[in-house]
Amino acid sequence: MSQTFVRNFDLESIKKTLQMQQKSVGDVSCVIWDAAIVLSKYLEILCSNNQEYLKNKQVIELGAGLGCAGLVAACFGAHVTMTDLPEVLENLTNNIECNKPIWESCGGSAQARALKWGSSDIDTFSSPDVLLATDCVYYKESVEPLVQTMVALSSDKTEVIVCQEERDSEQQQQSWKLFTELFTKHFEYTKVPLMDQHSLYSTDEIVILRGRKKSQL
Numbered sequence: 001m002s003q004t005f006v007r008n009f010d011l012e013s014i015k016k017t018l019q020m021q022q023k024s025v026g027d028v029s030c031v032i033w034d035a036a037i038v039l040s041k042y043l044e045i046l047c048s049n050n051q052e053y054l055k056n057k058q059v060i061e062l063g064a065g066l067g068c069a070g071l072v073a074a075c076f077g078a079h080v081t082m083t084d085l086p087e088v089l090e091n092l093t094n095n096i097e098c099n100k101p102i103w104e105s106c107g108g109s110a111q112a113r114a115l116k117w118g119s120s121d122i123d124t125f126s127s128p129d130v131l132l133a134t135d136c137v138y139y140k141e142s143v144e145p146l147v148q149t150m151v152a153l154s155s156d157k158t159e160v161i162v163c164q165e166e167r168d169s170e171q172q173q174q175s176w177k178l179f180t181e182l183f184t185k186h187f188e189y190t191k192v193p194l195m196d197q198h199s200l201y202s203t204d205e206i207v208i209l210r211g212r213k214k215s216q217l
Helices: 034-049 068-075 086-098 100-105 120-124 140-153 170-186
Strands: 004-011 016-023 058-062 079-084 109-114 130-134 159-165 187-191 206-213
Touching (some): 004 068, 016 086, 016 100, 034 068, 034 130, 034 159, 058 140, 068 079, 068 130, 079 086, 086 109, 100 109, 120 140, 130 140, 140 170, 159 170, 159 187, 170 187
Parallel strands (some): 058 079, 058 130, 079 109, 130 159
Antiparallel strands (some): 159 206, 187 206
16 A cells, blocks of 8 residues: 655645645656646636636646645635546545645535546536646547547636646657647637736646637537
8 A cells, every 4th residue: 555645735825824735656647747836826826816816616636646726725615526537536636635624714615526538428517617627638549539538528607727747758749749730729818927816836847738628610
């Protein structure tokens, strides 16, 4: 059985601390990746600038992993559905339950649901106000199902926020290139400049995109 350890994640603007359970042994969804930290801190900035930004909004997170970004959204009053593959939901569910007193006290809600990109399960979800995707672009074969899922879940009112670490390997570069090509076909988007992100939790190697689905003529 793998060892569990806790990483505290501070939300200074609302004086709350999330306790994120991580595992020292495992393949995926065991630790919080850097992109999740960057996106979480960016969400905190957005909500500090506009307290209504996520309040009572419906949010879906794709490839949620341990749920850091989704839990942050819940702490700012969002109703969040965090999704991932069935085999990794246990870690996600543990973090949701561990932090329940915090996000409940903030007026948010959080749940975990299984979702395989490109599957018919997408039809059981309603389009959210905000769709989050953190470090989801990894394997080239999963890129097309990922974009298909984003398109299927998004209405013309859904804001899509993608946060991705641009890695050096050829496989990663090819995957990101394919993603941006497919994403551009379906979404109008802008890249968030570093100056708009957290001064400490941001880097050129991690990009944040904000977009909306293109109108279907």
